[in-house]
Amino acid sequence: MDIVLLSRWQFALTTIYHFFFVPLTLGLGIYVAILESMYVKNGNPEYKRLVKFWGKLFLINFAMGVVTGLVMEFQFGMNWSEYSRFVGDIFGAPLAMEGLIAFFLESTFIGVWIFGWERLSKKMHAAMMWLVAIGTNLSAFFILAANGFMQSPVGYVINNGRAEMVDFGAIITNPRALYFFAHTITSGLVTASFFILGFSAYHLLRKKDESAFKISLKLAAVIGFFATVAVIGTGHFQGMELKIAQPMAAAASEAHFETQDPADFSLIAGFTPDGKNVTWNVTIPKALSFLYYFKFEGEVEGINNLQTQYEAKYGPGDYVPLVALTYWTFRIMVALGFLMALITLVIWFYSGKKFPRKGNWLLKILPIAIFFPYLANTAGWILTETARQPWAVTGLILTKDAVSPNLTPTTILISLIGFVLVYGVLMVIDLYLLIKNAKKGLAAGDSTSEPLDVVAVEKTSGGK
Amino acid sequence: MDLNILWFILVCVLYIGYFFLEGFDFGVGMLVPLLGKKDEERRAIINTIGPHWDGNEVWLVTAGGATFAAFPNWYATMFSGFYLGFFLLLLALIFRGVAFEFRSKIGSPVWRNTWDKLIAISSFLAAFLLGVVFTNVVNGVPIDGNQIYTGTFFTLLNPLSIIGGLAVVVIFLVHGANFLSLKLTDGMRERANKAAKVMWVSALIIAAIYLIWIVFSTQAFVEKGFVGMIAPLLAAVTLVLSRVFMGMKKEGWAFSMTGLTILFTVASLFVALFPNVMISSTSPEFNLTIYNASSSPYTLKVMTIVAIVMVPVVVAYQIWTYIVFKKRVKADPETLHY
Secondary structure, rough: HHHHHHHHHHHHHHHHHHHHHHHHHHHHHHHHHHHHHHHHHHHHHHHHHHHHHHHHHHHHHHHHHHHHHHHHHHHHHOOOOHHHHHHHHHHHHHHHHHHHHHHHHHHHHHHHHHOOOOOHHHHHHHHHOOOOOOHOOOOHHHHHHHHHHHHHHEEEEEEEOEEEEEOOOHOOOOHHHHHHHHHHHHHHHHHHHHHHHHHHHHHHHHOOOOHHHHHHHHEEEEEHHHHHHHHHHHHHHHHHHHHHOOOOHHHOOOOOOOEEEOOOOOEEEEEOOOOOEEEEEEEOOOOOHHHOOOOOOOOOOOOOHHHHHHHHHHHHOOOOOOHHHHHHHHHHHHHHHHHHHHHHHHHHHHHHOOOOOOOHHHHHHHHHHHHHHHHHHHHHHHHHHHHOEEEEEEEOEEEEHHOOOOOOHHHHHHHHHHHHHHHHHHHHHHHHHHHHHHOOOOOOOOHHHHOOOOOHHHHHHHOO | HHHHHHHHHHHHHHHHHHHHHHHHHHHHHHHHHOOOHHHHHHHHHHHOOOHHHHHHHHHHHHHHHHHHHHHHHHHHHHHHOOOHHHHHHHHHHHHHHHHHHHHHOOHHHHHHHHHHHHHHHHHHHHOOOOHHHHHHHHHHHHHHHOEEOOOHHHOOHHHHHHHHHHHHHHHHHHHHHHHHHEEOOHHHHHHHHHHHHHHHHHHHHHHHHHHHHHHHOOOHHHHOOOHHHHHHHHHHHHHHHHHHHHHOOOOHHHHHHHHHHHHHHHEEEEEHHEEOOOOEEEHHOEEEEEEOOOHHHHHHHHHHHHHHHHHHHHHHHHHHHHHHHOEEEEEHHHOOOO
């Protein structure tokens, strides 16, 4: 096996794994901060219990996000040293800023929040969680600014055999980065909304702490609905930008092979075993043009045409990504997006006084729906990163030229197997702790003076 | 002074910050099973660093990010060259990070003992590897004319780097024990103080061997002559002073002194290194320097503005967290989180 392929597998696995935890951190932090602010305002201990309940789940998830994020930062140098040399002048800056501006903020104040229940005033304590929520979302911004450059490079010149930054403003206002950011933080809110809806429903079905879980259910239904609509909206505009900056990626995600005007939209298609061609294709006439131009006309370039153009521009080679993968991940993501919008709308509609009696069937769906945003998030990232191939940075450096030349397949196999084993074990433990704590429900009524109920854990599990 | 020099200093400051801060919480991590006899005691030990360890670790993330941003070739050569070393460091940091959060979530003694051991082992491993990495950077590793590392994983494990790793471990142990005697109460405070004194002996011996060896054997230090010896001497002096303060039960002073020992040790490596950032044992011509490894002047300028604004802000709010949690930690489950 060659070192490019192994490094790609390792990068894919560690990135996808990292992104299991990130969206929930982004969204749930905001929820906990909102709930705590409500508690500061109304003084109702029920809200405080909710803050502690969701806060504890937030912390379990947060820890995993932090440690798997470390891997991401080291990996560019470890596996992709030639990439790091080529774009370090641009790519390193947002990563360093992420540390200085965002990661310090969230990591410092999360510690104060965990341990500060007795040391700080109520207002101050709530402010700590807001700082954490702001920090995590700012983190996302800098990382996405870096990734935005990989997709759609701006603000650079090629000099001394590498990409050098000439306009920092252009890099952080890169349209792709801004769409990415809007799309990702709203996805975070959707993920947290379904997480809260699912576990609230679980407890409501068992008639446990009904009044408290109704509060979080309603809050998540309302925020979740708007967030899901926003995810769909930002996703759409991101798609329009994709067509301009990365026409090949856009064409691949639609399995659009021939340039057409007006262009047909593929509803469902079958692919050859190598995933690079369609065998059959069900299309809606003119619909693809409508998606891009809001009218039933307009040219959309196809894969074949683009391949010819790229060969003329960059020399011979295969510039077509794995079409089947981009096509299906795109469709899975979009379908789940609409499904989730529908679910939140219905639950919002039912969440009046008579709920949950009237919408009982919905409560049974919600715990399963926790998985939907996770599937959609993962599909979205696979789409983003594979549709860019064979490029590491669109038009500038190929993935195969980006790898560290000193590595041997054995070395990468060691780390790849190591990560798979460790990540596998940790996933089991994380899910176990998350589900166990989520199912346990709110801490005892008198928990208001306790710093998160570790004591209760000990009592119930019979430990020391 | 040009920006390349400024960034060399800034990267050095970030690593000093990291070693100073995570130094004591690696030390505390290693001491968990050694000093904590009962579960409550171990929890108290972990809780002394509870509010801080996560923020401390970000110093490494930022130092890594700053290296990437300011000296991309340094970042590329070091991280790809020391591949398996960094892989092990990542595993150690992963286990440590989740261990703090996971250990108290389940009451079973087996569960908790397992995580406590993992905290100790991973703290040891991370400290050791960091010592190995930085010793090799200064001592030199095979790097070719394209700035590509040509050694293997085992090139990194040589007698000097292993002593370097051990020196970091023992200094962190003393630093951590000093921190604990500053943060714990009653019997545990005594125990920590005693542990600090016991481990101080091995720290002095190993650190002395390490510093003498590296100062007199490595090209980087030899070239600097007397200038290169100032920081190692100060490291030795502060380490001796820390023992004096331990004897006087001045815990804050003893802790500050081991902190200074760490500061001067890291500083001595960077002084020796300057103006290189990685030494090539293949040929001095292939050394990575603050010029041939750096970013463009424009990027350095942007990063300088960000750093000048943000570093003081970060330092200020991190100091504030230590003020908020200045009280000593009692081994009382009612007040513990982790």
